[in-house]
Amino acid sequence: MSKNKKAKNNAVQAVPAETETQTAAVNTQPADDLDMFDFDDDPLGATGVSRKSLVIFFLIDTSGSMRGTKMGELNTVMEELIPEIRRVGEADTEVKVAVLTFSTDVKWMYAEPIAIEDFEWARLNASGVTSMGEAFKELSARMSRNSFLNSPSLSFAPVIFLMTDGYPSDDYKEGLAALANNSWYKFGLKAALGIGNEANDDMLAEFTGSKDTVVHAYTGNQLAQMIKIVAVTASQIGSKSMTLADQNEAELSDEDVYAAKQKMLGQQIQELVKQNDSEDVSFDTGW
Amino acid sequence: MTELKIGQEVEMEYGGTAVVEKIIGSGGQGVVYLVEYNGMKWALKWYDINKIKDPAEFKNNIKRNITDGAPSNKFLWPRYMTKDAPDGTFGYLMELKPDSFDSFVDILNTYKLVVDPLTGRAHKEVVRFTDLHAMVTAVINIVNAFRQLHRVGKSYQDLNDGGFFINVDTGAVLVCDCDNIAPDGSNFGIGGKPGYMAPEIVRGIAKPDVQTDKYSLAVVLFKLLFRGDPMEGEKVVKDVCLTEASELRHYGAEALFVYDPDDASNRPVRGIHDNVIRFWRMYPDYIKDAFIQSFTAGLHDPNKRVIENEWQQLFIRLRSEIISCPCGRTNFTSMFEMQDPSTYRCPKCGMTFATLEFSNRDHLMPLYIGSKFYECEVYDDSDDFLSVAGELVENKLKPGVLGLKNCSERPWKVKMPDGGIYDVAPGKGCPIWQGLEINFGTVTAKLG
Numbered sequence: 001m002s003k004n005k006k007a008k009n010n011a012v013q014a015v016p017a018e019t020e021t022q023t024a025a026v027n028t029q030p031a032d033d034l035d036m037f038d039f040d041d042d043p044l045g046a047t048g049v050s051r052k053s054l055v056i057f058f059l060i061d062t063s064g065s066m067r068g069t070k071m072g073e074l075n076t077v078m079e080e081l082i083p084e085i086r087r088v089g090e091a092d093t094e095v096k097v098a099v100l101t102f103s104t105d106v107k108w109m110y111a112e113p114i115a116i117e118d119f120e121w122a123r124l125n126a127s128g129v130t131s132m133g134e135a136f137k138e139l140s141a142r143m144s145r146n147s148f149l150n151s152p153s154l155s156f157a158p159v160i161f162l163m164t165d166g167y168p169s170d171d172y173k174e175g176l177a178a179l180a181n182n183s184w185y186k187f188g189l190k191a192a193l194g195i196g197n198e199a200n201d202d203m204l205a206e207f208t209g210s211k212d213t214v215v216h217a218y219t220g221n222q223l224a225q226m227i228k229i230v231a232v233t234a235s236q237i238g239s240k241s242m243t244l245a246d247q248n249e250a251e252l253s254d255e256d257v258y259a260a261k262q263k264m265l266g267q268q269i270q271e272l273v274k275q276n277d278s279e280d281v282s283f284d285t286g287w
Numbered sequence: 288m289t290e291l292k293i294g295q296e297v298e299m300e301y302g303g304t305a306v307v308e309k310i311i312g313s314g315g316q317g318v319v320y321l322v323e324y325n326g327m328k329w330a331l332k333w334y335d336i337n338k339i340k341d342p343a344e345f346k347n348n349i350k351r352n353i354t355d356g357a358p359s360n361k362f363l364w365p366r367y368m369t370k371d372a373p374d375g376t377f378g379y380l381m382e383l384k385p386d387s388f389d390s391f392v393d394i395l396n397t398y399k400l401v402v403d404p405l406t407g408r409a410h411k412e413v414v415r416f417t418d419l420h421a422m423v424t425a426v427i428n429i430v431n432a433f434r435q436l437h438r439v440g441k442s443y444q445d446l447n448d449g450g451f452f453i454n455v456d457t458g459a460v461l462v463c464d465c466d467n468i469a470p471d472g473s474n475f476g477i478g479g480k481p482g483y484m485a486p487e488i489v490r491g492i493a494k495p496d497v498q499t500d501k502y503s504l505a506v507v508l509f510k511l512l513f514r515g516d517p518m519e520g521e522k523v524v525k526d527v528c529l530t531e532a533s534e535l536r537h538y539g540a541e542a543l544f545v546y547d548p549d550d551a552s553n554r555p556v557r558g559i560h561d562n563v564i565r566f567w568r569m570y571p572d573y574i575k576d577a578f579i580q581s582f583t584a585g586l587h588d589p590n591k592r593v594i595e596n597e598w599q600q601l602f603i604r605l606r607s608e609i610i611s612c613p614c615g616r617t618n619f620t621s622m623f624e625m626q627d628p629s630t631y632r633c634p635k636c637g638m639t640f641a642t643l644e645f646s647n648r649d650h651l652m653p654l655y656i657g658s659k660f661y662e663c664e665v666y667d668d669s670d671d672f673l674s675v676a677g678e679l680v681e682n683k684l685k686p687g688v689l690g691l692k693n694c695s696e697r698p699w700k701v702k703m704p705d706g707g708i709y710d711v712a713p714g715k716g717c718p719i720w721q722g723l724e725i726n727f728g729t730v731t732a733k734l735g
Contacts, residue, residue, distance in 0.1 A: 041566075
């Protein structure tokens with residue numbers, strides 16, 4: 001029995017830092033003596049439950065036309081947004097954020113997705129042209145088990161939120177073609193925000209796969225509202241498991257639930273956008 | 288309008304206004320605010336009626352619950368309705384959770400985020416049960432709360448990790464989010480939280496009721512003890528990306544318990560489910576068997592699910608089988624050695640523990656300073672699992688002499704070394720000795 005336990009305990013020691021600090025508090029013996037504790041599994045010495053992982057990708061246009069109010073508003077709302085989506089994962093989901101900016105060049109804000117609890121928004125500046133196609137290709141390359149989506153445990157399909165104020169200056173179709181072959185993209189929750197008069201909602205719908213998940217902002221106030229609506233809704237839906245069609249009386253099939261989350265995202269975004277429209281600007285929601 | 292503003296006044300159904308102070312939390316159906324009403328602080332749950340199927344029916348159900356009152360003091364129950372806002376939105380007031388309680392979510396995560404109000408920065412603070420006794424007491428309290436609820440003919444419907452607050456020092460439990468509680472058989476639109484929902488709800492062929500609550504309760508208990516998902520093992524992890532279709536399979540028709548004795552294809556995976564692997568071998572068989580029952584026979588046959596009273600008995604037993612060894616090791620008797628048929632031995636330090644053998648059960652209760660038994664364990668007419676009936680203590684006047692103190696309000700009859708039977712009044716005690724026998728009334732105990 002004790003031999004068996006010994007083998008298991010060695011493996012247990014290979015797990016995350018939190019365990020180490022907990023055992024350290026109880027066990028002040030030198031490392032040589034650790035063996036004598038190998039029967040001493042503490043029923044309270046748990047590490048956090050294994051969580052599913054969700055990466056939220058923000059694809060942000062930082063071309064020159066974004067300079068000024070748009071960028072200022074965007075930076076501000078993103079800073080405010082991070083704490084708001086911190087808790088959406090609860091105990092089930094570890095939420096990470098990755099920010100890809102595109103102008104003349106395509107750049108990640110951080111070298112890898114960062115846990116939402118530790119994420120700090122690095123303020124963005126705008127200049128250059130709109131290499132959106134390149135951004136799509138870069139995203140597709142990183143949305144892989146060997147790259148950004150490398151969590152050993154289960155993952156939810158990622159949330160991908162595109163924000164732009166203009167038309168791509170490169171061949172975005174080529175980028176979309178790359179994404180179309182990526183199954184993380186296929187199952188992902190996709191949404192887009194067009195900013196100002198230049199942004200083309202039809203083109204954005206090509207990216208998201210449906211018009212319902214494309215929203216548009218013409219003023220700074222709208223920009224802040226739309227970013228919040230889309231990001232919060234998408235991360236809430238993305239970080240949770242499927243919810244049911246509650247009118248259902250018959251056994252659900254794979255087809256019934258196919259892209260259920262993407263459809264739900266479209267519905268909820270449209271509802272929220274409508275509410276905000278009717279209330280106009282006089283309604284101060286605390287931005 | 289769904290969101291309330293800080294400082295906004297919300298009119299209450301029976302007069303007066305509640306003033307919004309800040310957001311405390313948000314859920315699938317609405318937002319919870321801290322408010323002041325009649326000079327007291329309350330929590331206001333304010334609905335997003337767009338997310339509720341039939342708001343009028345939903346509201347009537349809450350009103351009925353307010354009238355009926357809480358099944359016990361373990362519930363943060365709806366207390367007062369607001370008036371409807373012009374757009375039909377409404378909410379209700381409930382008591383605030385005391386600071387000494389942590390959310391079940393934080394317990395599962397083993398930390399909580401504490402946000403500095405000035406910088407907005409968050410740091411992690413450890414959340415962990417103070418001792419094993421508190422954890423098992425929390426389990427008993429959770430089970431008992433649902434037993435009380437089901438006894439008044441209601442079901443919780445949306446049982447999940449967001450529904451409890453626990454005091455990690457004492458194991459006291461508060462059940463919150465009581466707004467979907469409905470008479471058994473009624474459902475006002477909630478489906479439940481995936482991972483906690485019974486497979487038949489996931490599949491779309493049943494609505495939440497008392498039987499599906501029992502499944503969710505087993506999941507909650509499994510998560511609290513084993514710190515993992517009972518259905519997430521190798522088979523599920525192979526999917527890598529949890530799409531809607533894979534969830535439907537793994538939590539619905541093809542759900543498979545990670546420790547199904549007849550099917551090993553979904554065992555926990557080392558490196559991902561280490562908690563489950565580690566804790567599963569620590570618990571005694573009667574606990575593991577109850578989970579196996581719930582998640583194999585009871586998986587698709589609701590009538591085979593373990594009932595609350597059975598869980599309660601099992602965990603009262605488990606609590607009586609905790610040993611806190613002076614060497615610092617605390618564990619269940621299943622993790623101690625037996626020196627002889629009535630004595631446990633610590634495998635780490637060699638300390639031995641005498642046991643009490645009760646006439647109403649066939650398992651032994653180990654004795655150490657601080658070990659306790661409860662009223663429900665020694666008085667047949669008592670269901671009280673929180674009031675201590677007896678405790679092993681050291682005599683204050685004779686250091687080193689150990690005895691059992693009568694913490695109950697009934698006298699015991701005790702056999703002493705001289706062969707005589709003596710009364711031990713409430714508040715008094717008797718030394719323990721080989722041959723000790725205690726008569727509690729109908730139940731007797733002797734030193735093993």
